[in-house]
Structure formats: C-alpha cells, structure tokens
Amino acid sequence: MALDFEWIEPESLEEVKQALSSGDIGTRIVSGGTALSLIMKQGIYSPERLVSLKRVKQQLNYIKADELGNLYIGCMTTLRDMELSPLVQKLAPVIIDALHHVANPRIRYVASIGGNLSHGDAHLDLPPILLAMGAKIKAESTTEERWIELKDFFHGYYETSLEPSEILTEVFIPKQDNRLIGTYMKYTTLSNDDWPTLGVAAFLRIEDGIVSEIRLVVSAVTDVPTQLTEVEEMLWGKSLDEELIEKAALRAYDIVEPLEDLRGSVWYKKEMVKVHIRRVLNQLLLEA
Numbered sequence: 686m687a688l689d690f691e692w693i694e695p696e697s698l699e700e701v702k703q704a705l706s707s708g709d710i711g712t713r714i715v716s717g718g719t720a721l722s723l724i725m726k727q728g729i730y731s732p733e734r735l736v737s738l739k740r741v742k743q744q745l746n747y748i749k750a751d752e753l754g755n756l757y758i759g760c761m762t763t764l765r766d767m768e769l770s771p772l773v774q775k776l777a778p779v780i781i782d783a784l785h786h787v788a789n790p791r792i793r794y795v796a797s798i799g800g801n802l803s804h805g806d807a808h809l810d811l812p813p814i815l816l817a818m819g820a821k822i823k824a825e826s827t828t829e830e831r832w833i834e835l836k837d838f839f840h841g842y843y844e845t846s847l848e849p850s851e852i853l854t855e856v857f858i859p860k861q862d863n864r865l866i867g868t869y870m871k872y873t874t875l876s877n878d879d880w881p882t883l884g885v886a887a888f889l890r891i892e893d894g895i896v897s898e899i900r901l902v903v904s905a906v907t908d909v910p911t912q913l914t915e916v917e918e919m920l921w922g923k924s925l926d927e928e929l930i931e932k933a934a935l936r937a938y939d940i941v942e943p944l945e946d947l948r949g950s951v952w953y954k955k956e957m958v959k960v961h962i963r964r965v966l967n968q969l970l971l972e973a
C-alpha cells in the first residue's frame with residue numbers, strides 16, 4: 686500500500702488551527718504518531734495531509750494544578766511525563782498506577798494524552814479513568830473554543846465529538862474528594878502489556894458505613910467507555926456487603942452488551958464484566 690500524503694509542521698498553535706480550518710477529513714493531526722501509524726499501515730485510514738504538532742510541543746506540553754487541586758494537562762504531554770509527574774501522583778494516583786501497564790516505556794515516551802483521547806479507540810486505558818473522574822477536554826479551532834465533558838466525547842469506534850477543524854488542546858481533571866478511593870483494573874487475555882480486553886475504573890466513598898459516592902466505568906468490551914449508572918444507583922445510600930456486591934455484578938452482566946473480537950466472545954466478556962465488577966468492589970470495600 687502506498688503512503689502518499691503531504692506533511693506539514695506548523696510553528697504555532699494558530700498555524701495548526703489554520704491548517705485544520707478547511708474541516709477536510711483528509712487532514713489529520715499527528716502527535717506521537719503511535720496510533721495513527723498503525724491505522725495507516727492497516728489501510729483503515731489514508732490521510733491526504735498530516736499536521737505535525739512537533740514544533741508546538743513546548744507550548745502544549747505541561748501539567749499544572751490550580752490552588753483547588755484541579756489538574757490541567759496539555760495535549761502534547763506524553764504518557765511517560767504523566768507517569769513521572771509528582772502532581773499527577775498527588776492528585777490522581779489511579780492514573781499513575783494505570784500508566785505503568787500501558788503498552789511499554791518506548792510507547793509511553795512518545796504517545797500523548799491528546800492522541801490517546803482523540804483516537805477514540807475503546808481499547809485504551811485512560812478514557813475510562815478520566816471519564817470516571819469527571820474530566821473534560823478543550824477543543825479549539827480558528828472560530829471557536831469549547832469544553833467537552835468526556836462522558837459526551839466518545840461516540841463510537843474511532844469516533845469522537847471533535848470536528849475535523851478542531852484540535853484537542855487541554856485536558857481538565859477536577860479535584861477529587863480526598864475521601865474517595867479509586868482503582869483501575871485492567872484485564873488482558875493476550876500478553877500482559879496488550880490493550881485491555883476489559884478495563885474497569887471505579888471510585889467509591891463510604892461514610893458511616895454507607896455508600897455516599899460511587900462511579901463505575903467499563904471500557905474495551907464496548908465501543909465507547911460506559912458508565913454503569915444503573916449499577917451505581919443500586920449502590921448509592923446502601924451498606925456495601927457481599928450480597929449487594931453480587932447483585933451489582935449480576936446487574937452489570939445484564940446491562941453491558943460487549944462486542945466480540947479477537948480478545949473474547951460476547952459470552953466471555955460478559956462473564957469477565959461480572960467477575961471484575963465483583964473484584965473491583967471487593968477491593969475498594971477492603972480499602973475503604
């Protein structure tokens with residue numbers, strides 16, 4: 686397959702937006718290129734023009750926090766920079782734990798958070814965690830700047846609410862309540878560093894023995910990260926015990942409609958959802 690496209694390297698964010706402004710779907714941004722190069726080699730996508738962010742990396746590579754503890758991460762920040770960040774460790778340790786198991790260090794050194802989210806691939810580890818944390822992203826074009834909640838961002842396989850004329854410039858992660866305990870459970874059926882067969886992000890707060898906050902998001906089994914609001918509602922205001930955890934796991938089994946792929950059949954993935962919702966809730970209960 687011939688790979689024939691124009692390659693441009695804008696010198697400023699304004700020039701990047703200008704390069705995207707026609708809204709042509711043949712024009713794409715390249716950040717780390719780790720995901721884009723794969724879908725190009727597989728013939729899934731053939732760009733006419735690639736807009737590299739290489740020369741604007743400095744401007745878009747940062748991790749900052751405000752006085753309230755909200756995190757702001759520039760789109761060109763690599764997964765490795767996040768993994769090594771004391772700020773992320775302090776304010777969002779679940780992300781650090783998850784990043785240790787994303788691909789391998791070589792990939793993490795070049796893959797960016799902007800690319801990880803914009804790719805819209807359900808088999809990625811950060812989207813469910815960030816969704817469960819209530820994150821949002823900033824999208825910019827020559828004409829507009831808007832914030833999109835992550836829960837509204839993913840539309841389907843490789844589909845997000847970004848317009849072709851927009852660049853994702855920043856990720857905002859709100860301060861999490863200190864009493865909230867979180868975890869991300871990644872289950873792989875192939876090698877240990879493979880894309881997940883199932884990812885479960887969960888955050889729980891228990892006050893006076895009662896669930897006062899719960900967030901459960903599953904990913905990889907479905908085409909978009911999916912918040913299990915029905916299961917969450919079963920748990921709110923209740924005392925979390927073995928019986929309730931079992932009911933929640935069975936409800937998750939009923940609700941989630943997995944897609945079959947090389948990592949497992951529909952039946953198998955449903956079973957894994959049940960097993961991992963049970964595991965994740967038991968783990969959080971032990972830590973609470």
Ligand SMILES: Cc1cc2nc3c(=O)[nH]c(=O)nc-3n(C[C@H](O)[C@H](O)[C@H](O)COP(=O)(O)OP(=O)(O)OC[C@H]3O[C@@H](n4cnc5c(N)ncnc54)[C@H](O)[C@@H]3O)c2cc1C
Pocket residue numbers: 713714715716717718719720721722723760786787788789792795796797798799800801802803804808809810811847851852853854878879880881
């Ligand atoms: C071998 C391998 C194993 C992997 N395993 C895992 C894993 O286990 N878990 C996991 O989570 N990930 C895994 N990944 C995926 C990796 O995390 C993603 O490839 C990476 O995060 C994408 O980032 P990138 O900067 O390379 O994006 P790119 O490849 O540059 O871009 C990806 C897509 O996003 C678009 N894009 C990029 N940046 C922006 C932006 N700022 N605004 C708008 N659009 C943008 C591009 O146009 C493209 O469509 C793996 C990748 C490889 C190659």
